[in-house]
Amino acid sequence: MRLLALAAAWMAGLLIGLEFSLHLTALYLFLSACVPLAFLLRARRSSVWPAVIAAVLLLGLLRVQLQDAGPPPISLYNGAGIVTIDGVVVRDPESRGPNVKLVVDASLEHQPDVKGKVLVWASPRRSWCRNGRSRTFATATAFG
Numbered sequence: 001m002r003l004l005a006l007a008a009a010w011m012a013g014l015l016i017g018l019e020f021s022l023h024l025t026a027l028y029l030f031l032s033a034c035v036p037l038a039f040l041l042r043a044r045r046s047s048v049w050p051a052v053i054a055a056v057l058l059l060g061l062l063r064v065q066l067q068d069a070g071p072p073p074i075s076l077y078n079g080a081g082i083v084t085i086d087g088v089v090v091r092d093p094e095s096r097g098p099n100v101k102l103v104v105d106a107s108l109e110h111q112p113d114v115k116g117k118v119l120v121w122a123s124p125r126r127s128w129c130r131n132g133r134s135r136t137f138a139t140a141t142a143f144g
Contacts, residue, residue, distance in 0.1 A: 002049070009053045013060020024065055031058045074106065074116030084109040085118060099123060 038051035077083050087106030094101040102120040107113075 005049070005053060006056050009056040010060045013057040013062075014064055016057075017061040017064030022061060022065060024062070027058060027062050027065060031055060031062065034058065072114055074108065074114050074118065077108070077114075086112075087118065090117070096121075 034051045034055040037054070038048045041048045041051055074085075085104070085106040086109050087104040089102050090105045091103040099121045100123070102122060104118045104120055105115075106118045107115045
């Protein structure tokens with residue numbers, strides 16, 4: 001039953017973290033307040049589970065807030081229209097019917113911190129790379 005309560009507190013923290021944006025400083029302060037609360041409850045010979053449940057809930061909140069701190073993945077730009085990327089082919093090209101499959105480790109041209117791997121389908125008849133200059137590809141899908 002205790003494990004179920006811990007899992008429920010973690011999930012509640014994740015859900016609350018997805019709905020509300022809280023400052024990391026406030027989360028650290030509330031999380032550090034759980035330690036003295038646990039000692040006070042223990043000194044009064046009460047159960048420390050309210051402090052533990054509150055700490056797990058706050059850790060779930062912290063998990064969500066820390067995840068959102070980084071740059072967005074390049075896969076968010078799938079289906080966003082024409083996007084210019086810079087990158088390097090990281091796997092050998094594979095011929096698939098009339099097209100060539102390329103895996104490119106790419107970043108957005110206007111936002112270099114947005115990075116990931118992009119699957120590009122190019123026509124082998126067209127010159128898709130000449131002297132290090134990139135060309136426009138017809139179809140590209142980001143997956144990382």
